[in-house]
Amino acid sequence: MKIGGKIIGLRLTPKLLLAGTTLLIIPWLGLQTLSAMQQFLIDGQAQAQLLSAKGIATLLHGRDDLFDEPGDDSSSYADFPLYPLPGKILLDAYQEDWQTLGDKKLSFGKAEDVHFSLILGQADDTIYGMIEVSDYTPIYRHPGYLRLDHSDHIRLYLKGTDSKVKDSIELRYLMTFEGSGRISTYQMDETWQLASPGAPEYRIQGQARITANGYIVEFALPSSFLDSSHQLGIAVADVTDPRERVINTLVRSFPSIEQGQYNRLIIRSPETERILQSLAQTEAQIWILDNQLRVRATAGELQPEDNYESLEQTDLTQQDESLVALLINWLSGVSNRPLDDFNPAQTHAREDEFIQAALLREGNVSRRSTLDGNHVIVAAVQPILHSDNQSVLGVVLLEQTTDAILNLQSQSMQHIALLSLAGLVAITFIVLIFSSRLTLRIKRLGIDTQKASDEQGRMQIKTDFRGLGAADEIGDLTRHIDQLLARLDRYQQFLMAIPRTLRHEINNPLNTVSTSLEHLEGLEHSQGHTPDKTYLASAKRGLQRIAIITDSLAEAASLEEVLTAESLSQVDLNQLLKSYIDNQKRQHKHPIELQTPDHKVLIVGSDIHLEQLLDKLLDNAIDFSPPERAIEINLTATKTHCFLSVLNHGPPIPEAQLPELFRLFNSRRDGEQSNEKNSQHLGLGLYIARVICERHGGDLVAENLADAVVFKVCLPLTV
Amino acid sequence: MELVSHSLVMYDAAGMLRTLPIWLNKEVLRPMTHNIAIVEDDPDQRHNYTAAMENKGFVVRAYGDRLSAQKGIAEHLPDLVILDIMLGHEVDAGFQLCRDLLAESPHLPVLFLTERIDEIDQISGLRLGAWDYQPKPISLAYLAERVASLLRLKEVRLNPQSTEKAPKQIGAMSIQEDAMLVSWREEVLDLTVTEFRILSRLVRTPGHALAYETLMQATIQQYVTNNTINTHMRNIRRKFASIDIEFDCIRNEYGFGYRWVDVSL
Numbered sequence: 001m002k003i004g005g006k007i008i009g010l011r012l013t014p015k016l017l018l019a020g021t022t023l024l025i026i027p028w029l030g031l032q033t034l035s036a037m038q039q040f041l042i043d044g045q046a047q048a049q050l051l052s053a054k055g056i057a058t059l060l061h062g063r064d065d066l067f068d069e070p071g072d073d074s075s076s077y078a079d080f081p082l083y084p085l086p087g088k089i090l091l092d093a094y095q096e097d098w099q100t101l102g103d104k105k106l107s108f109g110k111a112e113d114v115h116f117s118l119i120l121g122q123a124d125d126t127i128y129g130m131i132e133v134s135d136y137t138p139i140y141r142h143p144g145y146l147r148l149d150h151s152d153h154i155r156l157y158l159k160g161t162d163s164k165v166k167d168s169i170e171l172r173y174l175m176t177f178e179g180s181g182r183i184s185t186y187q188m189d190e191t192w193q194l195a196s197p198g199a200p201e202y203r204i205q206g207q208a209r210i211t212a213n214g215y216i217v218e219f220a221l222p223s224s225f226l227d228s229s230h231q232l233g234i235a236v237a238d239v240t241d242p243r244e245r246v247i248n249t250l251v252r253s254f255p256s257i258e259q260g261q262y263n264r265l266i267i268r269s270p271e272t273e274r275i276l277q278s279l280a281q282t283e284a285q286i287w288i289l290d291n292q293l294r295v296r297a298t299a300g301e302l303q304p305e306d307n308y309e310s311l312e313q314t315d316l317t318q319q320d321e322s323l324v325a326l327l328i329n330w331l332s333g334v335s336n337r338p339l340d341d342f343n344p345a346q347t348h349a350r351e352d353e354f355i356q357a358a359l360l361r362e363g364n365v366s367r368r369s370t371l372d373g374n375h376v377i378v379a380a381v382q383p384i385l386h387s388d389n390q391s392v393l394g395v396v397l398l399e400q401t402t403d404a405i406l407n408l409q410s411q412s413m414q415h416i417a418l419l420s421l422a423g424l425v426a427i428t429f430i431v432l433i434f435s436s437r438l439t440l441r442i443k444r445l446g447i448d449t450q451k452a453s454d455e456q457g458r459m460q461i462k463t464d465f466r467g468l469g470a471a472d473e474i475g476d477l478t479r480h481i482d483q484l485l486a487r488l489d490r491y492q493q494f495l496m497a498i499p500r501t502l503r504h505e506i507n508n509p510l511n512t513v514s515t516s517l518e519h520l521e522g523l524e525h526s527q528g529h530t531p532d533k534t535y536l537a538s539a540k541r542g543l544q545r546i547a548i549i550t551d552s553l554a555e556a557a558s559l560e561e562v563l564t565a566e567s568l569s570q571v572d573l574n575q576l577l578k579s580y581i582d583n584q585k586r587q588h589k590h591p592i593e594l595q596t597p598d599h600k601v602l603i604v605g606s607d608i609h610l611e612q613l614l615d616k617l618l619d620n621a622i623d624f625s626p627p628e629r630a631i632e633i634n635l636t637a638t639k640t641h642c643f644l645s646v647l648n649h650g651p652p653i654p655e656a657q658l659p660e661l662f663r664l665f666n667s668r669r670d671g672e673q674s675n676e677k678n679s680q681h682l683g684l685g686l687y688i689a690r691v692i693c694e695r696h697g698g699d700l701v702a703e704n705l706a707d708a709v710v711f712k713v714c715l716p717l718t719v
Numbered sequence: 720m721e722l723v724s725h726s727l728v729m730y731d732a733a734g735m736l737r738t739l740p741i742w743l744n745k746e747v748l749r750p751m752t753h754n755i756a757i758v759e760d761d762p763d764q765r766h767n768y769t770a771a772m773e774n775k776g777f778v779v780r781a782y783g784d785r786l787s788a789q790k791g792i793a794e795h796l797p798d799l800v801i802l803d804i805m806l807g808h809e810v811d812a813g814f815q816l817c818r819d820l821l822a823e824s825p826h827l828p829v830l831f832l833t834e835r836i837d838e839i840d841q842i843s844g845l846r847l848g849a850w851d852y853q854p855k856p857i858s859l860a861y862l863a864e865r866v867a868s869l870l871r872l873k874e875v876r877l878n879p880q881s882t883e884k885a886p887k888q889i890g891a892m893s894i895q896e897d898a899m900l901v902s903w904r905e906e907v908l909d910l911t912v913t914e915f916r917i918l919s920r921l922v923r924t925p926g927h928a929l930a931y932e933t934l935m936q937a938t939i940q941q942y943v944t945n946n947t948i949n950t951h952m953r954n955i956r957r958k959f960a961s962i963d964i965e966f967d968c969i970r971n972e973y974g975f976g977y978r979w980v981d982v983s984l
Contacts, residue, residue: 507834511856515767583975608949
């Protein structure tokens with residue numbers, strides 16, 4: 001863009017920096033690569049999980065025994081699902097610990113009469129139970145009675161192992177209470193009347209709480225009480241009359257005591273779990289489900305415990321984490337928050353749709369978010385086939401988070417980000433240094449080149465170019481310019497020397513010819529001839545012309561030198577002009593009209609050269625002016641400059657010739673126009689006039705007027 | 720006294736050629752026998768000079784290079800030496816020769832006749848002690864005239880009592896035409912022959928403006944321009960100013976010439 005003669009636009013450095021911003025694409029490409037890699041790695045993980053699942057399925061192939069349900073035949077009454085609990089249950093008879101399992105309660109008894117609901121869970125080696133009894137008349141244990149069946153109580157029937165007999169034995173425990181508070185548990189005799197050893201069984205603990213509807217009992221029973229058949233029966237005995245204190249109703253969770261069968265606890269297969277333990281992977285969870293999609297065994301955890309802690313710790317320290325890290329985490333999808341994917345409902349059975357596929361004897365992979373929505377889980381399922389290869393025994397489900405991959409990606413991303421940042425900074429720095437160096441060198445070259453010539457375009461004596469030794473293109477350019485200037489300098493010196501050399505060289509032969517001519521003339525005289533003077537005279541004239549030409553040339557060439565050497569003084573141009581014109585009027589017949597101001601016009605200059613300037617201008621004006629029309633000379637002055645115009649009424653100068661007018665050897669005069677004075681016109685006059693004007697800090701222009709031509713001199717006044 | 724007519728060819732700043740008649744004293748051209756040495760490397764010019772000088776009755780010995788000139792001049796000491804500056808390939812041979820000769824015989828008149836007409840060369844030559852400095856091309860008649868004039872000057876300077884004329888007094892300046900001696904306020908000015916001639920012509924009519932042409936005639940040189948006169952005038956003024964900083968007797972008559980104004984009157 002060009003504004004006011006100055007070209008506006010980007011300089012070199014911003015241009016390079018702008019071009020350098022394309023480097024920003026590199027981190028973006030890295031990010032794209034990482035995303036592609038993430039997809040690839042996650043797919044790979046899914047495939048690996050599928051393979052692992054297949055391996056586990058193959059391992060369990062045909063192990064029908066592991067899926068055997070003890071007492072499969074007694075499906076007439078309810079099994080007790082045993083829900084895995086996330087941790088220890090606080091025995092307080094409140095439902096907080098069980099809240100998500102509220103709708104999994106099993107109810108027993110008639111709604112209009114005494115009835116109870118039951119929910120069982122397991123954590124570690126303890127079975128927890130929550131029994132909610134609907135009884136509007138709770139009768140508490142009376143300390144006066146030894147018999148324990150004189151109050152409302154809960155009976156536990158279980159098949160246990162006796163260390164002595166090493167066989168399955170029937171065990172009876174009774175839980176009784178004296179209002180809200182701790183319950184007491186006793187092992188009972190067969191009649192459920194008296195405690196059999198007498199002492200309370202402290203290993204079974206519990207808490208009772210009286211509510212508006214009845215009472216709630218929460219208890220803990222070590223699973224070691226049960227034998228491998230995992231049978232547990234629960235009965236609630238209701239005493240209604242506080243005086244008679246006889247059992248009015250006994251609500252059982254199982255139909256008949258005679259069958260010797262209680263409710264079966266659906267517990268995970270310990271053997272399967274043992275097998276799985278050996279297969280457990282870090283940060284992966286293996287589920288074995290039966291063909292009802294009930295959970296038979298699990299192993300491993302999605303996120304190891306110690307991970308939580310470390311993550312929590314780092315969470316604290318990384319509170320003021322840098323924006324970059326946050327951005328990277330957001331980009332890679334890594335979450336630092338602890339994983340929360342515990343769904344108690346799932347601990348008993350899985351109903352995920354994609355698992356159904358496995359029941360159709362096909363492996364499947366699925367990806368889902370965790371329940372807290374912060375992590376992604378990849379799940380693979382494989383069917384476990386029956387030994388006859390016909391039916392599906394169960395399903396292996398292998399779940400794993402993508403955290404490992406995402407962490408890896410996040411680390412790579414941090415790496416790339418750091419490297420890119422460092423790279424960008426380094427590149428920017430280098431580009432800046434490089435460009436400023438380049439700019440500096442180009443500027444320096446420009447300055448040096450400008451210094452090589454003065455305002456009038458003459459070469460200076462010698463410019464020392466900096467950066468001549470550089471090997472690159474700028475160095476080449478510098479050398480080229482240096483050589484070019486050196487050639488120009490030589491050429492200019494040659495040109496300047498020409499007139500003087502010419503004069504020197506021509507003067508010798510000229511002298512020979514002229515002296516010889518003189519001898520010839522004398523010889524003719526002495527020998528008495530009447531010489532034909534015409535030829536001698538024309539030869540002499542020719543010689544004189546040559547002498548004048550070489551002299552003029554030398555004078556023109558050395559004029560600037562002479563002017564520079566001339567000592568300048570203050571001159572009153574007005575007085576000089578008046579005196580000059582007075583003298584000229586006496587010599588020239590040509591009429592001259594002069595107009596001058598009535599005050600001094602002081603300029604600093606060389607008077608004899610100003611006189612020479614007037615000579616040239618007047619001579620030129622007289623040559624072109626019609627004889628009868630006066631030459632008009634006018635001097636005016638402002639505060640800073642004076643203007644001298646020399647006007648003649650001669651023919652106008654063709655516009656095309658105007659710029660050429662002041663050039664050396666440019667003469668408009670031909671033989672006809674030349675005046676009677678037999679003068680020699682080499683086109684030096686106006687050139688010399690202009691040089692004199694310029695040396696005085698002014699200028700000289702020619703203009704065509706309506707019927708005249710005017711030469712205008714402008715000179716600065718003395719400050 | 721017989722006068723011989725010669726034509727003086729000049730041109731002024733406007734390029735106007737002027738042919739002016741000048742009159743030379745025949746007496747001047749018929750001197751007693753003098754020995755002249757001419758040092759000029761160009762055989763044609765050497766021959767022309769020799770022939771011209773011999774025609775005028777001088778005894779001439781001509782040399783083509785510096786060494787033979789030095790040897791010959793030492794053997795036959797001439798009354799006057801005409802020297803070219805460039806001899807063959809030695810560009811400053813004339814200057815060197817002049818220096819050597821004047822070291823031997825300080826009163827020997829040396830006339831430089833050279834194609835080197837730059838002011839700097841002229842100044843160098845005159846500083847070495849040369850009596851005159853003439854640029855080529857030169858008319859043989861003028862050469863003879865100058866030679867005769869220098870010989871006469873030499874005689875006057877060597878024998879001051881031989882001059883009959885008393886110094887002419889113009890204001891603070893005294894001028895002795897024969898010896899070409901000018902003094903300002905009792906101090907002698909070191910003027911060249913040409914400068915003396917211009918000054919002498921100028922002061923002949925004090926208070927009157929002299930045209931460039933008149934002054935050109937006075938130089939007795941072949942090709943003279945206004946600029947040449949201006950240059951000479953500048954040099955004369957400078958020499959006066961070196962004695963008297965207040966000197967202001969030479970005035971420009973712009974567009975015409977110069978005027979001597981005797982401010983002391």
